[in-house]
Amino acid sequence: MTELLDAPTILDADQAARAARRATARQTLGVTGHEESEPLRPVLKRFGLTPYTVTALGLLSIVDTFQGQAFTIVTPEISRALGLGLGALAGARALAFLATVLAPLPMAALAQKRSRMAMLCIITGVAWSVITLTTGFVTSLLALIAVLAFDGLSTGSVSALHVPYLSDAYPPQARVRILSLYTSFTTLGTVLSPLFVSLLTGPFDLTWRGVFVIMGATSLGASMFSLGLRNPEAGKFDTELLREEEHERVTGEHEEAIAEEDIALGFFEIVRRLLLIPTIQRIVVGYFVFGILLIPFATFLSAFLQQRWGLSASQRGLFFSGTNAIGILALIAFGSRAEKEFASDPAKVLGQVGIAVGAAVTCIALGGLMPVFVLTCVFFAAGQALIAILTPGLNASVMSIVDARFRPHAAALAGIFIAGGSMLGILLLSSVNTRYGTTGSMVALIFPGVGAGLIIRSARKLINKDLDRMIDEILETEDVRVIKQRGGKLPMLQAKGVDFSYGQLQVLFDVDFTVDQGEMVALLGTNGAGKSTLLKVVSGIGLPSKGTVRFRGEDITYLDAERRVPLGITQVPGGRAVFGTMDVVENLRTFGYTLGRDKKRIDGLIDECFEAFPRLYERRTSLAATMSGGEQQMLGLSKALILQPKLLLIDELSLGLAPVIVGQLLEMVRKINETGTAVVLVEQSVNIALSLVDHAYFMEKGEMRFDGPAQQLLERDDLLRAVFLEGASKHEEAQA
Amino acid sequence: MRRRMCALLLCALTATSASACDVSRLQFKNDHRLSFETPKDRQKVSTPFTISWSMKDFDTSGGLDGTTDDHHGVFAVFVDRAPMPVGKDIKWIGHGDTSCQRDPRCPDKEYLNSKGVYITQDSSISLDTLPPAPDGVGDEEHYVNVVLLNGKGQRIGETGWYREFTSKRRSS
Numbered sequence: 001m002t003e004l005l006d007a008p009t010i011l012d013a014d015q016a017a018r019a020a021r022r023a024t025a026r027q028t029l030g031v032t033g034h035e036e037s038e039p040l041r042p043v044l045k046r047f048g049l050t051p052y053t054v055t056a057l058g059l060l061s062i063v064d065t066f067q068g069q070a071f072t073i074v075t076p077e078i079s080r081a082l083g084l085g086l087g088a089l090a091g092a093r094a095l096a097f098l099a100t101v102l103a104p105l106p107m108a109a110l111a112q113k114r115s116r117m118a119m120l121c122i123i124t125g126v127a128w129s130v131i132t133l134t135t136g137f138v139t140s141l142l143a144l145i146a147v148l149a150f151d152g153l154s155t156g157s158v159s160a161l162h163v164p165y166l167s168d169a170y171p172p173q174a175r176v177r178i179l180s181l182y183t184s185f186t187t188l189g190t191v192l193s194p195l196f197v198s199l200l201t202g203p204f205d206l207t208w209r210g211v212f213v214i215m216g217a218t219s220l221g222a223s224m225f226s227l228g229l230r231n232p233e234a235g236k237f238d239t240e241l242l243r244e245e246e247h248e249r250v251t252g253e254h255e256e257a258i259a260e261e262d263i264a265l266g267f268f269e270i271v272r273r274l275l276l277i278p279t280i281q282r283i284v285v286g287y288f289v290f291g292i293l294l295i296p297f298a299t300f301l302s303a304f305l306q307q308r309w310g311l312s313a314s315q316r317g318l319f320f321s322g323t324n325a326i327g328i329l330a331l332i333a334f335g336s337r338a339e340k341e342f343a344s345d346p347a348k349v350l351g352q353v354g355i356a357v358g359a360a361v362t363c364i365a366l367g368g369l370m371p372v373f374v375l376t377c378v379f380f381a382a383g384q385a386l387i388a389i390l391t392p393g394l395n396a397s398v399m400s401i402v403d404a405r406f407r408p409h410a411a412a413l414a415g416i417f418i419a420g421g422s423m424l425g426i427l428l429l430s431s432v433n434t435r436y437g438t439t440g441s442m443v444a445l446i447f448p449g450v451g452a453g454l455i456i457r458s459a460r461k462l463i464n465k466d467l468d469r470m471i472d473e474i475l476e477t478e479d480v481r482v483i484k485q486r487g488g489k490l491p492m493l494q495a496k497g498v499d500f501s502y503g504q505l506q507v508l509f510d511v512d513f514t515v516d517q518g519e520m521v522a523l524l525g526t527n528g529a530g531k532s533t534l535l536k537v538v539s540g541i542g543l544p545s546k547g548t549v550r551f552r553g554e555d556i557t558y559l560d561a562e563r564r565v566p567l568g569i570t571q572v573p574g575g576r577a578v579f580g581t582m583d584v585v586e587n588l589r590t591f592g593y594t595l596g597r598d599k600k601r602i603d604g605l606i607d608e609c610f611e612a613f614p615r616l617y618e619r620r621t622s623l624a625a626t627m628s629g630g631e632q633q634m635l636g637l638s639k640a641l642i643l644q645p646k647l648l649l650i651d652e653l654s655l656g657l658a659p660v661i662v663g664q665l666l667e668m669v670r671k672i673n674e675t676g677t678a679v680v681l682v683e684q685s686v687n688i689a690l691s692l693v694d695h696a697y698f699m700e701k702g703e704m705r706f707d708g709p710a711q712q713l714l715e716r717d718d719l720l721r722a723v724f725l726e727g728a729s730k731h732e733e734a735q736a
Numbered sequence: 737m738r739r740r741m742c743a744l745l746l747c748a749l750t751a752t753s754a755s756a757c758d759v760s761r762l763q764f765k766n767d768h769r770l771s772f773e774t775p776k777d778r779q780k781v782s783t784p785f786t787i788s789w790s791m792k793d794f795d796t797s798g799g800l801d802g803t804t805d806d807h808h809g810v811f812a813v814f815v816d817r818a819p820m821p822v823g824k825d826i827k828w829i830g831h832g833d834t835s836c837q838r839d840p841r842c843p844d845k846e847y848l849n850s851k852g853v854y855i856t857q858d859s860s861i862s863l864d865t866l867p868p869a870p871d872g873v874g875d876e877e878h879y880v881n882v883v884l885l886n887g888k889g890q891r892i893g894e895t896g897w898y899r900e901f902t903s904k905r906r907s908s
Contacts, residue, residue, distance in 0.1 A: 080881050080896035081763070083821030137762065139822070201766075207894070210764040307874055310778065437874060 018472070021246075025471040028245060029238050029400065030172030035344035037336065043174045047237070053169045054178050056226040057162045058185025060125040062192065063219035064158055067132040067151045069193035070215055073317065074201070074208035081208065084141055092145045099152030101419035104412030107157035109267040111164065111408040118229040121161050125223035128154040133216025136209040159415035164407030167399040168232035175399065176342050176349070179392040180335030184328045187388060191324045194317035235404025239474055246478035265558055270409045273558040276543060279401055279466045280410065282459035283394055284417040290357065290390070290452035291421020293445040296429035297364070300441045301380075308439060309373050319377070326381040327388030334389040338396070346397060346467060347460035353393035354457025360386035361449025368442035394456065401466040403474070421448075472497075473548060473555075480553050490553040492517045492678050493538060493647055498547035500533055507533050508544070509702045515647065520669075520679040522689035522710065525699035531682045532574065534699070535649045538680075539571040540564045551647070565594050570645035574652030574682070577636025580625030584616055584635060587624055591639040602642070609638040612668060630661035637665060640672050648672060651682045666692060686713075686720060761822065767895040769793050770882060774860075775901040780875060782903060787813065787880055788860035789897070794884060796857040803887035811859070812891070814881040815852040816867045819896055826889040829853055855885070866903055875902040 026033070044050065071078075075089055107124075111117055131151045138144045163179065170178045193215075200206045200214055234240065265273060274280050305311040305319060341348040360383045367379030394414070402410045425448065433441040476496070483490055493515040500508035508530045515521055523531050536542035538549060540561030549557045556564060578587050588609055592602040610617035613634040619627060624635060633653060640648050650669065654662040670692065673679045683689035690696060690710045698706035698719050706713055713719065773788040775781050795808045803809075812819060812826070820828040829851055830836030830843040848854065854861045869876035879900045884892040 076879075076898055079818045080883070080898055081822070081894040083819050083824065083891070085818045136764070139762070205766045207763050207766055209762055213764065 021475055022468050022471050024245075025242050025475065026467070028242050029467070029471070030175065030343055031346060031400075031467065032343045033345070035340045037339040037343050038173060040174055040177050040336075043171065047171050049170060052228060053232075054166060054181055054185075056229055057121065057166060058182050058188075059222045059225055060121065061158065061162060061182065061186040062189035063125070063132075063215075063222045064128055064155055065186070065189035065193045066196070066215040066219050067128060067135065067212075068155070069190065070132070070197050070208075070211050071135075071148075073194060073197045074211055077208040078144075082139070082141065082144070084144075088141055089144075092141065092148050095145055096148035096152035097419070097422075099149045100156035101416060101423075103153045103156030104160040104415040105267075105271070105409075107160040108408035108412040111161055112267065112270075112405070116231075117161065117165050117168075118231045120157070121165060121229055122223070122226050124154045124157050124161065125226050126220065129216055129219035129223050131216075132212055132219050134212075136212035136216065156415065160408045160412035163395045163399065163411045164404075165229075165232055167395075167407055168234055168236060168404055171237035172400065173343070174339070176339040176392060176396045177335035179395050179399075180331045180338070180389075183388065183392045183395075184331040186391075187324050187327045187331065191321045191328070194321055198317055234407075238400075239404045239470075242471065242474050243478045246475050247482060266560070266563075267409070269558050269560060270406050271413065272543070274402060274406055274410050274413060276545060276558075277401065277466050277469075278462040278545075279459050280398060280413070282455060282462060283398060284413055286354075286452050286456035286459070287394070287414050287417040288421040288424075289448050289455060291418040291423075292425035292428065292448035293361065293452075294418060294422050294425065296422075296425045296441065297445055300429070300433065300445075304368065304439060304442050308368075309376070319380075322377070323381045323384040327384045330385035330388045331392065334392065338389070338393060342396060342400075346400060346463045349393050350397055350460040350463055351457055353390055353397075354453045354455075354460070356386040356389050356393075356453070357456060358450045358453030360384075360390075361446045361453075364449075365443045365446040368439050390456075397459075397463060401463060401470050403470065469546060476548060477555060480550065480555075484553050490550075491515060492519070492552055493680075494548075494550045495534070495538060496548050496550070498534070498537055498544045498549070500530075500537055500542055500544045506545075507702045508537070511547070511699075511702070511704050512707070513538075513697060513704065514707075515678050515680055518673070518676050518678055519695060520673045520681065520693045522693040522696040523680055523682045523699065524684070524686055524689055524696060524713070525705075527684065529699040530702040531699055532651050533702075535571060535651055535680065535682060538647075539569055539649055541571075562594075565643065565645075568646030569649070570640055570643045570647070571649040572636045572639055572651065572653070574655055577639065578624040578627075578632050581623060583623055584620045584627075587635055588638055588642060591642040594643065605642045609641045612641060612671075613638065630657050630665070633657065633661070633665055634668075637668055637672075640677065644675075645677055647678045647680070649680045649682070652684065653681065654683065654685050654688050662688065690714060761893065763894040767893075769895075770897045772897065772899045775899065778900050778902060780902045780904070783866060784862055784864045786860050786862050787899070789882060791859055796859075798887060799857050800855075800885075800889055801887040804890070805886060806884075806892050809884055809886040809892065810889075811856050812883050812885050813854040813856065813861050814883070815854070815863065816869075816878055817852050817881075819881050819883040820891050822891055822894050824891055826855065826885070855889075869905070874905065876905050877902055 038046075071093070075086070078084070079086055079089055107120065111120055128151055131147050131154065135144075135147045135151075138147055162182065166178050166182055167175060196215065196218075197211055200211045201208075204210070204214075206214065235243075275284070302316055305316050311319060338349050338352070341352070363379045363383035363386065367376045367383060370376040370379060395411070398410050398414065399407055429441050429444060432444045436444070480490065482488075491514045493513070495511060495513040498508050498511040498513070499506060511530070511534060513523075513534060523534065525531050533542060537544050540556070540559055540563070543558060547557070548555055551564070551567060551569060556567070556569075559567075579590060582590065585606065588606045589602060592605060595602055595605075610620070615631060616634055616638065619631060624632060627635070637650070637653070653665055653669070657665070666688065669679060669681065681689055681692065690713065693710050696706070696708070696710040696713045697704060698713060698716075700719070706716060706719055769792045770789050773790060774786055791811075793807065796810055798808050799810055801808075820826075826843060826848070829848060833842075836842035836847060843851075843853075845855070852867050866876070866878055869878065877900070879898060881896050881898055883896045886892050
């Protein structure tokens with residue numbers, strides 16, 4: 001064992017090695033530290049790739065805009081033909097919007113299995129094409145709601161599919177340009193769709209029904225182009241490649257990455273895990289605030305152009321097409337420049353995107369105040385160009401700091417936060433519109449816009465740390481895999497570099513903690529040192545903001561607490577291990593809940609508990625709350641007898657108990673340990689703890705100050721004094 | 737088995753949707769028989785004013801004579817509101833209004849006019865007032881829809897003609 005405080009050189013060497021590995025890993029992930037990038041074509045050629053995937057998904061994104069754009073333009077005609085009020089149509093669109101909001105997360109859950117990605121992209125493309133076509137045949141509000149809701153579901157799913165797909169299909173060296181190109185396709189959709197509608201309603205003289213039928217058929221044709229899509233290998237060019245490289249470095253052998261053996265995180269565990277990443281936290285908040293202006297902007301812009309400049313529907317269509325076309329030019333310029341900056345430092349891209357958003361809304365607000373139409377056009381075009389770079393800039397950043405397996409979820413989260421902000425924006429800015437008119441609303445957009453820009457820009461301070469965190473996780477996972485593959489010995493529990501905060505208050509700082517198979521360790525420290533918090537992190541009640549927790553080599557850091565119990569981790573919380581309103585037998589049955597419906601087995605285990613603690617048998621019909629502290633601890637400890645865990649975490653067993661009772665309980669702990677269960681004993685009483693264990697940890701102010709033999713700790717007055725002094729002062733206080 | 741069930745369900749859904757939809761009544765090409773004369777598109781008006789139009793290939797001389805011919809009937813003018821759905825008759829205007837449903841004479845001319853609906857054989861109507869506009873600033877935005885009704889007062893096809901106009905905002 002290593003005594004941490006006295007080994008700075010070991011720490012330094014470890015940190016230097018870690019930094020060197022991170023630097024190599026960053027190169028693999030395309031962050032070279034130099035502001036240069038290879039032209040796109042040679043990059044694709046080098047990796048044996050073609051532009052087919054981005055073109056196919058780009059075409060799908062173009063036709064995805066058809067239904068929404070057409071609906072916006074021909075709403076009055078639909079209202080007349082179906083005899084529906086504009087309020088009813090607005091309600092139907094709100095439902096469609098709700099479907100768009102709700103769709104990404106379930107789609108991310110479906111896409112969790114990468115073997116479905118291509119199929120889902122094709123199916124959703126065909127689905128919205130058929131829906132667009134079907135819209136031309138609706139005859140009632142109900143049917144209209146149905147098609148709009150289905151369109152919302154299929155359209156909403158795009159955010160969880162296309163960007164993660166492209167991030168897996170192309171290498172990081174081309175990611176910003178590919179995502180910019182894809183966004184250009186989407187923007188092109190918003191340019192072409194109004195023109196297409198104008199063409200169909202003008203020269204072709206079609207009604208809204210004809211428009212939807214022709215657009216649906218065109219969309220179906222474009223969807224057929226996507227039939228050649230094949231499932232991407234998740235992280236083939238980044239996270240998995242990094243695993244392979246680490247495998248090769250450690251073993252000296254080159255081979256494909258070892259099959260996934262970690263405990264797979266469930267859908268909500270992934271979402272929760274992503275929301276713990278500081279950069280993502282900042283970006284989704286930025287998206288939310290940006291969302292506040294997104295829908296109102298589109299709505300008020302139309303009204304503004306109509307009221308302020310008297311533009312007709314077709315003139316407005318031309319205006320939108322023109323300003324969006326400027327956005328495409330901006331994206332083309334942004335792609336190659338941002339690629340270089342991303343390679344040099346990902347923080348630069350986030351910083352620029354933040355500034356761009358703030359500048360964009362300022363341009364739009366100024367455009368709203370201009371006395372001449374040409375100047376309005378110039379400012380709006382500039383604003384549109386700056387806004388266009390937001391999506392690829394943020395997508396490239398987010399996709400680069402999350403494991404490939406989690407990308408659909410990350411993309412879905414972004415979509416949901418934008419949609420949430422949009423809903424709030426509709427409410428807020430409607431009242432602004434009533435009071436200050438359309439021009440006032442346009443100017444009011446500057447507030448959420450600048451706010452979003454500042455929030456996004458602030459994420460630049462976090463992205464490099466999060467990139468390194470991802471690299472560390474991948475490298476560590478691969479190292480563990482190699483050790484397991486070689487039959488090497490792994491600790492039963494290994495918590496590494498754990499940080500934990502209660503809100504803004506950080507209570508654990510880079511804590512390392514290891515427990516071997518069948519070992520009994522004491523975790524000691526002063527009151528408030530972070531001992532119980534560390535146990536919470538191990539048992540899954542608390543999730544760390546940094547670091548990993550591995551159980552028998554498997555990463556369980558973000559696994560739900562209830563999923564850790566069947567793995568063999570059980571915690572007996574200090575002084576609150578029982579359900580007070582239940583009697584003893586009910587408590588014991590509750591402890592056996594995870595064992596399933598095997599009543600016979602549970603009854604047998606309850607009998608064993610009564611054998612171990614006869615006092616519990618005597619009080620079997622008593623409510624737990626009416627029992628003494630010692631009896632409650634006996635009942636709490638019985639949880640270990642019922643669940644027979646591989647790792648038992650006991651928090652403050654002796655607190656407030658008579659020495660005789662403590663002796664009985666400790667004897668039972670010793671017996672449990674003798675059966676092969678590893679035990680972590682959290683204690684404030686140093687004497688009690690060190691009488692039981694050979695290996696001890698000592699924590700102070702959230703840091704691990706000692707890791708070594710129990711006997712050595714007894715010799716460390718500098719550490720133990722704090723505990724004894726605290727104990728003494730408490731004693732004096734009690735006497736006073 | 738599950739796939740087959742899904743396929744069967746999809747077929748049933750498609751068949752039901754198709755049967756519920758009489759494609760022959762749907763209109764895919766624009767109908768240009770009616771053109772507005774006054775007001776001009778987005779013209780600012782002040783009451784009283786006239787909404788007028790010209791119509792080709794539609795005979796209104798018989799009025800509401802009980803016939804169901806698509807080329808004979810009357811005009812229904814809807815100010816600041818959507819027209820009735822296809823196939824519905826004038827009575828539909830009073831649907832959801834229990835007092836109107838209890839009265840066999842309802843909807844009469846007075847009732848219809850109070851709802852912004854005007855039935856006419858002429859190709860113009862005069863309006864002395866406009867429906868109240870939503871709160872806001874700037875000029876009030878208004879629109880008018882004209883549809884065709886047959887001799888039984890039922891809406892003919894999906895055809896409808898639309899015109900926007902504005903008026904000075906009235907103080908509330």
